[in-house]
Amino acid sequence: MRNEFHRRGGHGRIGDSRPVQSPLMHTRYITTPIYYVNDRPHIGHCYTTLMADVTARFHRLILGDANRVFFLTGTDEHADKVVTAASQRGLRPIEWADQNAARFRDAFDVIDSSHDDFIRTSEDRHKSRVTEYLRRLMASGDVILGDYTGWYDEGQEEYLTETTAKDNNFLSPVTKQPLVRRTEKNYFFRLSTYSDRLLAHIQAHPEFIQPEARRNEVLGRLRTGLQDIPVSRAVAGDPADVFGVLMPDAPGHRVYVWIDALFNYLTAVDTPERKHYWPATVHLMAKDILWFHAVIWPCLLMALGQPLPKTVYAHSYWIREGMKMSKSLGNFIEIETLRAYIDRYSVDAMRWYLATQGPMGATDADFSHAKFVEVYNADLANGIGNCASRVAAMIAKYFDGKVPTPRDPDVTLARESDKALSDVIEAVERCDLADAAKRAIRHVSEVDGLIHRTQPFRLAKDPANLEQVGGILYDCAEGVRIAALLLSALMPRKMAGLLRAWQCEAPGDKGAATAPLRDLAEFRGAHAIKPGATIARGEALFQRADPADPPPA
Ligand code: MSP
Numbered sequence: 001m002r003n004e005f006h007r008r009g010g011h012g013r014i015g016d017s018r019p020v021q022s023p024l025m026h027t028r029y030i031t032t033p034i035y036y037v038n039d040r041p042h043i044g045h046c047y048t049t050l051m052a053d054v055t056a057r058f059h060r061l062i063l064g065d066a067n068r069v070f071f072l073t074g075t076d077e078h079a080d081k082v083v084t085a086a087s088q089r090g091l092r093p094i095e096w097a098d099q100n101a102a103r104f105r106d107a108f109d110v111i112d113s114s115h116d117d118f119i120r121t122s123e124d125r126h127k128s129r130v131t132e133y134l135r136r137l138m139a140s141g142d143v144i145l146g147d148y149t150g151w152y153d154e155g156q157e158e159y160l161t162e163t164t165a166k167d168n169n170f171l172s173p174v175t176k177q178p179l180v181r182r183t184e185k186n187y188f189f190r191l192s193t194y195s196d197r198l199l200a201h202i203q204a205h206p207e208f209i210q211p212e213a214r215r216n217e218v219l220g221r222l223r224t225g226l227q228d229i230p231v232s233r234a235v236a237g238d239p240a241d242v243f244g245v246l247m248p249d250a251p252g253h254r255v256y257v258w259i260d261a262l263f264n265y266l267t268a269v270d271t272p273e274r275k276h277y278w279p280a281t282v283h284l285m286a287k288d289i290l291w292f293h294a295v296i297w298p299c300l301l302m303a304l305g306q307p308l309p310k311t312v313y314a315h316s317y318w319i320r321e322g323m324k325m326s327k328s329l330g331n332f333i334e335i336e337t338l339r340a341y342i343d344r345y346s347v348d349a350m351r352w353y354l355a356t357q358g359p360m361g362a363t364d365a366d367f368s369h370a371k372f373v374e375v376y377n378a379d380l381a382n383g384i385g386n387c388a389s390r391v392a393a394m395i396a397k398y399f400d401g402k403v404p405t406p407r408d409p410d411v412t413l414a415r416e417s418d419k420a421l422s423d424v425i426e427a428v429e430r431c432d433l434a435d436a437a438k439r440a441i442r443h444v445s446e447v448d449g450l451i452h453r454t455q456p457f458r459l460a461k462d463p464a465n466l467e468q469v470g471g472i473l474y475d476c477a478e479g480v481r482i483a484a485l486l487l488s489a490l491m492p493r494k495m496a497g498l499l500r501a502w503q504c505e506a507p508g509d510k511g512a513a514t515a516p517l518r519d520l521a522e523f524r525g526a527h528a529i530k531p532g533a534t535i536a537r538g539e540a541l542f543q544r545a546d547p548a549d550p551p552p553a
């Protein structure tokens with residue numbers, strides 16, 4: 001394999017470069033899977049896009065620059081099941097794809113996704129580049145013509161290895177439908193020649209596949225070796241009717257939908273204006289499609305001489321009563337349900353629930369109304385909401401609604417602010433969004449703690465203490481400001497609303513403010529809350545929810 005690599009490496013640009021991390025560490029590129037348009041979006045799709053959105057907003061905030069982050073989502077359209085779904089409705093595939101791509105866009109608007117682009121694989125900008133990549137791979141000998149016979153999972157549109165097929169009793173591990181024995185003349189990607197390099201990369205970069213349980217699974221499977229994989233499918237009928245990308249200079253073949261789809265991450269940024277975003281900082285997805293992203297995709301990139309993404313993160317599933325949500329069980333949380341929750345509790349409350357209780361990490365998560373209400377009351381209504389309104393009420397009562405003059409800073413709160421800031425940034429870098437959220441909301445308890453320790457409402461009974469009370473409330477207000485900033489990637493609307501009502505700088509639509517988070521959220525730093533600023537008291541940030549209320553429908 002080494003010889004093979006060196007021999008081909010000497011012949012041209014492809015294969016020349018090692019998978020090194022980009023020197024352009026000052027940009028971030030976050031992606032979601034591109035979703036199949038054979039059906040409507042549901043909570044699972046919204047969840048991954050939301051996690052990517054939170055990640056992207058955090059990075060924009062951390063860097064203090066929206067232009068240094070690129071967040072991509074989109075749709076995967078050239079699957080056989082899209083063609084079937086369209087024909088069942090008497091539509092051309094592109095008509096059905098248009099309708100459903102629009103539904104995905106709408107769904108992502110519902111959750112306030114801040115993606116910078118929405119790519120569709122049926123677009124020319126994508127298709128023309130896929131053709132170009134394949135032409136290069138064919139020229140370098142990484143893609144060659146051969147015969148393929150294997151166990152095909154028709155629902156998932158993928159071949160399984162002999163071992164996987166056997167382990168699953170020749171049934172699809174996902175749909176449980178029988179696997180089909182298929183033989184085809186098609187083009188192969190010589191995946192096997194990259195197996196050692198990939199293994200070495202995974203071993204040298206613990207952050208490459210996350211979470212760790214998934215990394216171990218991939219490593220285990222990789223140790224049994226890699227087989228070459230088909231990257232084309234035979235075309236029946238007129239090539240002009242093909243819904244997909246034709247193989248370059250190879251009549252009768254089209255590009256296999258998974259290869260076409262994986263390339264979206266590169267096609268979207270393969271322009272002079274966007275090239276610097278590559279390689280991706282994190283490809284997010286659920287565990288169902290990790291193999292494609294952690295094994296096939298990096299090997300394709302190596303073959304193209306491209307640097308590898310920093311992290312491939314595969315979260316677990318939203319389930320319902322212990323079962324994966326699936327079409328056959330009809331147990332999805334649909335967009336309509338999400339909308340009903342959003343109408344009653346706000347989009348930020350839904351984002352908070354999904355982000356803090358969802359299946360980031362290696363365990364599945366159950367969607368539960370009781371849990372939703374519990375978390376909503378604890379963290380939002382009684383947490384940040386109550387804390388902000390208490391501080392505003394005291395400032396209104398004792399200082400006429402104007403931020404009082406600071407005195408010596410509260411040492412504990414100052415120290416905890418620094419720590420919260422560092423911990424949140426560190427959690428985001430580890431892709432541990434639930435931890436970032438937990439850490440941010442804990443800062444609210446620190447402010448509550450200061451009030452509890454110092455009892456400003458008691459001190460205020462004696463007018464001689466007013467300056468001291470002012471000093472305490474100044475720090476409380478500053479603490480709320482910092483908490484709001486740290487929570488803003490998760491709850492952008494409410495937190496921006498709160499910050500603006502307190503005349504503090506708020507992140508813009510995409511989550512970035514004018515300074516990097518470390519400066520912006522420095523306790524009593526250059527961007528601190530201004531003495532004399534008016535604290536507008538609006539409605540409660542989050543009204544308390546009654547656990548006895550039935551779920552919204
Ligand atoms: N089109 C491929 C992906 C190609 S990426 C180059 C595909 N599409 S999909 O529509 O089936 O979307 C799968 C993804 O949707 C999962 O990886 C995950 O991101 C999300 N989810 C679908 N169901 C889910 C749950 N029940 N729970 C959490 N996420 C889920 O695969």
